Amino acid sequence: MNYKSLNPILYTKNLNQTIQFYTEKLRFTCIEKNEALHWALLQNGIIEIMFSHPVKGIAFETAQFTGSLYFNIDEVDKLWEELKEKVRICYEIETFEWGMREFAIYDNNGYVLQFGEKI
Known part of the structure; x- marks a missing residue:
């Protein structure tokens, strides 16, 4: 499978x-x-x-996802510049010791969206 x-x-x-x-x-x-x-x-x-x-029968008041969606992208700095003044920021762009440059935002529902690029 x-x-x-x-x-x-x-x-x-x-x-x-x-x-x-x-x-x-x-x-x-x-x-x-x-x-x-x-x-x-x-x-x-x-x-x-x-x-x-x-779905009927499922209580839903706000985003209940207990994780995040991680998007591997090209040109993470470019997307950061496009979004940083237009969305609610979870954490600002940063280069991490595991070799990723990334940032995170909240969507309109409250879900965490992370965007990263391998460096």
């Missing part, structure tokens, strides 16, 4: 606001949106993230 991909589904109370955040700030494209299901698929390169309203 081989795993082929990982496609997270993150809950949001405001699907349109989330689509706007990811398309305008992070250059994702909304590939598919289903109004009836309150669901959308966003993509940037080979990265795909699904967003939906919480």
